Amino acid sequence: MTDQLSVTFSALADPTRRAILARLAKGETTVMQLAQPFEMSLPAVTKHLKVLQKAGLVTQSRQAQWRPCRLEAKPLRQVADWVGEYRRFWEERLDRLEEYLNELQAKEKPDEQAE
Amino acid sequence: MTDQLSVTFSALADPTRRAILARLAKGETTVMQLAQPFEMSLPAVTKHLKVLQKAGLVTQSRQAQWRPCRLEAKPLRQVADWVGEYRRFWEERLDRLEEYLNELQAKEKPDEQAE
DNA sequence: GAATTATTTAACCGATTAGTTAATTGTAGT
């Protein structure tokens, strides 16, 4: 499981990490700030950050003793591209459901006493 | 990690499982057929299918001794929605990169002998 | 240079994962 997409999906498969990304979407911030909303130790957050960094979703710079984190969205584009390939399927299914419901209505509207 | 999105991302974080989905995108097929391209045992594929089923990405019906599998794309829509929220970030970054490159060009074009 | 603050690394733990082989179930055909 070394391919980029797997690494990215794997990084996203954790609510804490997605929450971190959501926070970073509002702007750069420190590890402390990132950790604050979570009920877990700082090292745990550092670990999550490492996972996100390995997936290329986060980068860290230096400012004095802080290491401000920043969102890197490029890998998300890859995810969007991948999932986009399947768009027609969920849309298609909705279309079919619509078709079916229309059919049903067409059949049943004329004599509504039928069960 | 019980939320739907985590389960879905986790299911997608494996190239074999994504390959299975890609195959199913071409139409319903049996477990044997699905397993055929992979260098792993049938039980391993069954396990992957279980993961995909738990994520709601695949359903199985019955036809004699076969259990044809079918793609269910609804959870992918959720993924698309989630990742869509970040679209502006990768687009924004590209814009900024473009800006930067334009700036650079504007600065450097006039006297190209500068290093 | 000693103390403080932010962050990471190390070492550990229990749970989960991805695979294996062997045994089991379910259905069809004879």
Place this chain on the structure above:
DNA sequence: ACTACAATTAACTAATCGGTTAAATAATTC
């Protein structure tokens, strides 16, 4: 009923994951 085929379940293993606490590193300030 017996055989064959499709698929699953069971039992096991090695590796990875998500968390912990304690120790180490880095930069700042006095």
